[in-house]
C-alpha cells in the first residue's frame with residue numbers, strides 16, 4: 439500500500455567515504471539473528487565472548503573491555519564523563535575536527551581544557567606533546583589516534599610513557615583506526631581506548647567497543663554511585679564525585695558487564711551480535727593481515743589518484759591507510775562530482791569539514807571495502823567524471 443511507503447530496498451552502493459562503509463556480509467547475517475533476553479545465560483555468554491574477542495582486537499589484557507551502546511561519540515562521552523570531574527585539568531591535542539569534539543565534550547564535563555593545535559594535515563611530534571604535558575600538568579590527555587577529517591594518524595607509541603612518567607591518564611579515540619592500523623593498547627600504555635564498528639571493523643554504526651585499564655578503573659570506581667532502585671545492603675559505592683551522566687556512567691556499565699550483571703540499560707542485542715561478528719571476522723583474517731590489506735588498498739588508491747594528476751592532501755608520512763584526502767582540482771565543482779559518482783556509479787565518497795570544506799574529497803578504504811576491486815571501481819568512476 440502506498441501510504442506504507444514500501445519495504446526498504448536501497449540501491450546497492452559502494453560506500454567509499456570515511457565511514458560508514460559496507461558491512462561484511464557475515465556481520466549483516468549476524469544482525470538477522472533472533473533476540474535473547476539480556477540476562478539469558480546464553481546472552482551473558484555472548485557478552486563474555488565479545489569482551490574476550492575485543493581484548494584480542496585491542497591487544498590488551500584489560501578485564502574491562504566492553505561495548506558502549508551508541509555511535510563512536512557515545513564511548514568518547516562515556517570515557518570523558520566518567521574520568522573527568524568538574525574542575526579537572528584536561529589537555530587535548532587537536533589536529534582535526536575530532537580533536538575539537540573532545541574539547542567540546544570535556545568542557546561539557548566541567549573540565550578546564552587546554553588545547554594545543556597543529557595545522558590540519560599535520561600531527562604532533564612527541565617533544566611537543568611532552569612539553570605540553572609537563573607545562574600544563576593535566577589529569578587527563580584526550581587525543582585521536584586517527585582523525586578522519588584530515589586523514590592523519592597521530593603517532594602514539596611514545597605518548598603513553600610520557601603520560602605515565604607525569605602521572606597523567608591517557609584517553610585515545612581510535613574510532614577511525616581500530617582494525618585498520620596497529621594499536622597495541624598495553625604495549626603503548628594507553629589507559630582508555632574506544633572505537634566504533636562503522637569504519638575499519640566493517641560493521642554498522644551504533645556500537646562502540648571500549649577498553650580501560652586498572653589506572654582508569656581506580657578513578658572510575660571511586661565515583662561509583664549505584665542507582666537507588668538497585669541498591670542492596672551489600673552495595674559498596676565510592677566517595678568520589680558522582681559521574682554526571684547516567685547512560686554513560688562507566689562504573690555502572692562495568693557492573694552491568696561484570697559477573698554481577700547489575701541492571702543498567704537494556705543491552706542493544708542486535709548491535710552486540712554485530713560487534714561480536716566484526717571482531718570474529720577480523721581475528722579470523724588476523725590483525726597483521728588486516729593492517730597489511732588496508733595499507734595495500736591505500737597504496738593502490740594513492741597511486742591511481744596521482745596517476746590521474748591529482749594531488750594528495752596532508753603529510754603523507756602520517757596518512758592513515760584507511761582514508762585518503764585528495765585535493766579537488768581547480769575549476770572542478772567537488773559536490774557535483776560527488777553527486778555524479780553516486781547517481782551514475784553508485785559510489786559514495788566523502789566531502790570535508792571546516793577549513794578543508796570544498797577543498798578536498800576523502801576516500802575511504804576501510805574494513806570490507808579495503809579491496810582492490812573497490813579501489814579500481816572508484817578510480818574508474820572518478821576518471822570518467824573528471825573527463
Ligand SMILES: Cc1ncc(COP(=O)(O)O)c(C=O)c1O
Pocket residue numbers: 456457509510511512536582584585586587611612613614634643
Ligand atoms: C576519530 C573520530 N572520532 C569520532 C567520530 C564520531 O563518530 P560517530 O559519528 O560514530 O559518533 C568520528 C567519525 O568519523 C571519528 O573519525
